[in-house]
Amino acid sequence: NPWQDSFAFWEMLCGHAVLRGACFARLYFKGGFVSMAVPQHPDRVTIKRGASGRLYFTIRDAYGAGDTVPQEEMFWLLPFSQDGLTPCSIVGYMRDGMGLGLATEQYGAQLFRDKAMPGGIIERELGVGAPDIETIKKWRTDAIPAGLSNAHGTVVLPPGLSWKQVGLSNEDSQFLETRNFQAIDLCRPFRMPLSMVGIPNHQPRANVEQEAINFTVHTMRPWLVRFEKAILRSFIPDSEEYFAEFLVDALLRGDKLTR
Numbered sequence: 001n002p003w004q005d006s007f008a009f010w011e012m013l014c015g016h017a018v019l020r021g022a023c024f025a026r027l028y029f030k031g032g033f034v035s036m037a038v039p040q041h042p043d044r045v046t047i048k049r050g051a052s053g054r055l056y057f058t059i060r061d062a063y064g065a066g067d068t069v070p071q072e073e074m075f076w077l078l079p080f081s082q083d084g085l086t087p088c089s090i091v092g093y094m095r096d097g098m099g100l101g102l103a104t105e106q107y108g109a110q111l112f113r114d115k116a117m118p119g120g121i122i123e124r125e126l127g128v129g130a131p132d133i134e135t136i137k138k139w140r141t142d143a144i145p146a147g148l149s150n151a152h153g154t155v156v157l158p159p160g161l162s163w164k165q166v167g168l169s170n171e172d173s174q175f176l177e178t179r180n181f182q183a184i185d186l187c188r189p190f191r192m193p194l195s196m197v198g199i200p201n202h203q204p205r206a207n208v209e210q211e212a213i214n215f216t217v218h219t220m221r222p223w224l225v226r227f228e229k230a231i232l233r234s235f236i237p238d239s240e241e242y243f244a245e246f247l248v249d250a251l252l253r254g255d256k257l258t259r
Contacts, residue, residue: 001036001037001038002036004039009025009037009039010227012039013025013039013077014223014227016039016041016042017077017079017223017226018079018090018190018223019089019090019091020042020043020087020089020091021042021078021079021080021081021087021088021089021090021091021092022042022045022076022077022078022079022081022087023039023042023076023077024039024040024042024045024057024059024074024075024076025037025038025039025040025074025075025076026038026040026059026069026073026074026075027072027073027074027075027234027235028073029073034235037075040059042087044059044060044061045057045058045059045060045076046058046060047076047085047086048085049084049085054070054071055070055071055074055085056068056069056070056071057069057070057071057074057076072237074234075230075231075234075235076230076234077226077227077230079223079226090189090190093189094185094186094189098186100182101179101182101183101185101186104179104182105179123162180199183197183199184199187199190219191218191219191222192219193211193214193215193219195211196211196215212251213251213252216248216251216252217252220248220251221248224246224248227244227246228244228245228246231244232244
């Protein structure tokens with residue numbers, strides 16, 4: 001289309017397919033051939049099957065108005081669907097795992113932004129008169145200010161008061177282990193090699209060339225096949241002369257010794 005080059009176009013569709021569970025592009029024709037393809041956000045497209053078995057796509061704009069087009073005027077790809085019409089998003093299936101990952105990230109940011117020490121309570125010794133609650137709150141704010149620059153400082157408590165930590169420390173709650181596991185857990189549905197997303201202590205046992213081959217075969221190849229079939233169906237239907245294929249020979253070359 002006039003505002004996207006081919007790389008940006010396919011990158012957008014691939015992002016929609018991987019993250020939203022479907023990708024769509026409306027096709028415009030001129031002289032019997034596709035002259036323009038306009039990506040559509042998956043959340044604004046609904047698929048229905050007619051009585052004849054043909055598919056119809058309803059595209060809604062930002063104001064809710066809908067326009068229905070037949071399958072011949074739409075490029076679409078549903079990586080996985082239980083009924084062939086409703087997308088199944090990886091993000092939807094992984095919402096709990098992603099939520100835990102976001103929660104640990106927010107916890108870490110909150111810890112270093114607002115807290116100078118673990119949570120706790122102020123205890124009063126027996127026989128010592130206790131100041132009123134407002135005085136203790138004011139002392140807590142003045143004596144232990146928030147912020148990373150105030151961490152690990154020395155605090156002098158008034159006579160008769162003592163600080164007692166409550167809750168789990170970062171070590172006891174396995175904060176770093178949890179964050180590391182969540183990163184690994186989110187790589188699984190995308191079949192991403194851990195070494196390629198920068199997860200420490202998970203470098204490939206084989207050399208870099210073998211890791212690239214593994215990535216191409218097990219991660220990229222299933223997506224390439226899906227897009228090849230969708231391109232053949234929507235852009236060059238009923239053609240015995242042309243076909244769609246991604247050339248990955250350069251990525252599948254063996255190591256130098258094998259060659």
